[in-house]
Amino acid sequence: MLGGSFWVAFLRNGLSVILMLSFFLMLDRPRFPMKKTVCFYFLFGLVILAVYSFWYLLANESFVKMAALSFLPVSGIFCSLMSQEVIYLSLYKIAASFYMFSVGTFVGVDVARWWFGGNLWVDILVRFLSYGIILIVTWKKLRKQFLDNVDFLVEEMDLFSTFALFISVFLGAIMAYWPNLQGFSVFNMVRAFFVLAMAGFLQYTVLHLYIHLGMEHHYQTEKELLELNEQLIRSQLDIVGTSEKEAARIRHDARHHILLIRDYVEKGDMKNLLGYLEEYGADVESRRAKPVCGHPVVNSILSVYARQAKEKQIDVNIDAGVPADIPIRDIDWVAILANMFENAIHGCVNSGKMQQEIDIYIAKRGSKIVIQCTNTCADDIRFQKGIPKSRSGEGIGTASIMKTASRYNGGTDFAMEDGRFVTRILLNLSGINEL
Numbered sequence: 475m476l477g478g479s480f481w482v483a484f485l486r487n488g489l490s491v492i493l494m495l496s497f498f499l500m501l502d503r504p505r506f507p508m509k510k511t512v513c514f515y516f517l518f519g520l521v522i523l524a525v526y527s528f529w530y531l532l533a534n535e536s537f538v539k540m541a542a543l544s545f546l547p548v549s550g551i552f553c554s555l556m557s558q559e560v561i562y563l564s565l566y567k568i569a570a571s572f573y574m575f576s577v578g579t580f581v582g583v584d585v586a587r588w589w590f591g592g593n594l595w596v597d598i599l600v601r602f603l604s605y606g607i608i609l610i611v612t613w614k615k616l617r618k619q620f621l622d623n624v625d626f627l628v629e630e631m632d633l634f635s636t637f638a639l640f641i642s643v644f645l646g647a648i649m650a651y652w653p654n655l656q657g658f659s660v661f662n663m664v665r666a667f668f669v670l671a672m673a674g675f676l677q678y679t680v681l682h683l684y685i686h687l688g689m690e691h692h693y694q695t696e697k698e699l700l701e702l703n704e705q706l707i708r709s710q711l712d713i714v715g716t717s718e719k720e721a722a723r724i725r726h727d728a729r730h731h732i733l734l735i736r737d738y739v740e741k742g743d744m745k746n747l748l749g750y751l752e753e754y755g756a757d758v759e760s761r762r763a764k765p766v767c768g769h770p771v772v773n774s775i776l777s778v779y780a781r782q783a784k785e786k787q788i789d790v791n792i793d794a795g796v797p798a799d800i801p802i803r804d805i806d807w808v809a810i811l812a813n814m815f816e817n818a819i820h821g822c823v824n825s826g827k828m829q830q831e832i833d834i835y836i837a838k839r840g841s842k843i844v845i846q847c848t849n850t851c852a853d854d855i856r857f858q859k860g861i862p863k864s865r866s867g868e869g870i871g872t873a874s875i876m877k878t879a880s881r882y883n884g885g886t887d888f889a890m891e892d893g894r895f896v897t898r899i900l901l902n903l904s905g906i907n908e909l
Contacts, residue, residue, distance in 0.1 A: 483527055483531070486597075488523055489601050490601075491526075492519070492605070493574060493605040494568075494571040495519055495549065497609065498553045500612050501612070501616070502556075502557050505555075515556070522549070542579070553567070563624070563628055573673060578604040580670060585597075625688070626687070626688020735750070766780070766794050767836070768797055769797065769800060771804045771808075773794075775808060776794060779815035788832055793836070794834065794835075800838065800903070806881065809878040810879065814847050814897055815832070815834070822849055822851070825850045825852045832847065841903045841904040843884075844898075844899075844900060845898070846897065848891075848894045849895050851894060875899065883902040884899065884902050
């Protein structure tokens with residue numbers, strides 16, 4: 475805005491490019507390794523710096539009018555391609571970086587015009603100091619807070635919130651860069667200050683709003699998992715109580731067995747004694763509960779819910795080959811298997827059909843865990859974007875299953891096949907130590 479030679483424009487453009495790209499990168503989880511990412515950013519910065527500096531040299535008037543606003547989509551496309559984040563979060567970060575650029579430019583130009591008669595070097599010095607403060611504060615304070623809560627933003631950010639942020643940024647940009655408002659006056663300066671302040675306040679408010687919404691949903695999910703754990707513990711306590719009653723019955727019957735064995739021994743009737751002992755041993759073996767699989771937590775979950783299903787006259791078939799050393803958190807097994815089995819039981823009960831059945835298959839294939847559950851269900855199940863919906867909304871536990879599977883770079887699939895509801899879950903064990 476204050477003019478100057480080609481090299482002055484080159485220096486100003488360089489400061490702006492460094493600020494926007496550095497601010498975005500500090501808050502980003504890149505798609506590529508950091509060393510490769512920095513190289514890409516460096517090359518892009520050199521190209522864009524050369525292009526904009528020559529634009530200033532060849533068409534100064536159009537540069538003053540359009541350079542700042544045109545840099546937003548150009549840098550936005552590049553940064554979004556370099557990021558592994560969802561598009562909404564990338565758009566938010568590029569909007570925030572453009573806002574920081576707008577603030578630094580506004581401060582530099584108006585300080586130079588207000589107190590130093592539009593001195594070019596004062597403008598550059600003030601921009602340099604402003605951008606430096608922004609980047610230092612971002613690195614020391616904002617970066618850790620942002621990256622620690624980025625998953626909450628990913629869950630909560632949507633098109634509406636991103637659109638609201640862009641509107642606020644463009645209001646600030648129009649005030650700072652609109653040609654008819656670039657003439658220096660106290661009115662224009664105060665108006666630009668208030669618009670930029672309002673835009674910054676809106677961005678800060680939206681950021682914290684969505685972080686707190688994400689945290690609230692996270693705590694709600696944890697609460698549901700605790701309730702599932704409590705339900706499992708209660709079921710296991712019921713099983714323990716049943717086992718104690720069975721043990722008391724066995725102790726009571728043992729007295730009769732001992733008397734009968736003593737009678738055989740006293741009579742010397744070894745043939746009948748051996749036959750009786752074999753019969754007794756077979757009876758004991760038939761009463762022994764067989765483990766569903768070798769993984770203790772998976773075995774416990776499946777056993778508890780299989781018992782609940784059988785109490786409701788539901789046939790259960792389980793084929794679970796899960797080794798004990800699978801590196802999946804116990805609470806994640808609960809989130810997936812307990813919700814899946816509970817949904818299957820509800821599906822059978824609500825189907826209204828005479829023959830009700832649940833089939834569960836779990837296997838490890840290479841670095842992946844494959845889980846499939848099919849169950850009897852009603853014929854009027856509705857799906858919305860591939861997710862089953864009950865009459866009261868989303869199916870019980872479905873969101874928890876999907877979220878947990880995503881932690882392991884996995885996926886879920888829900889479908890109706892041959893009149894039965896099918897749930898498929900895939901967990902990827904490769905790179906699991908990074909979770």
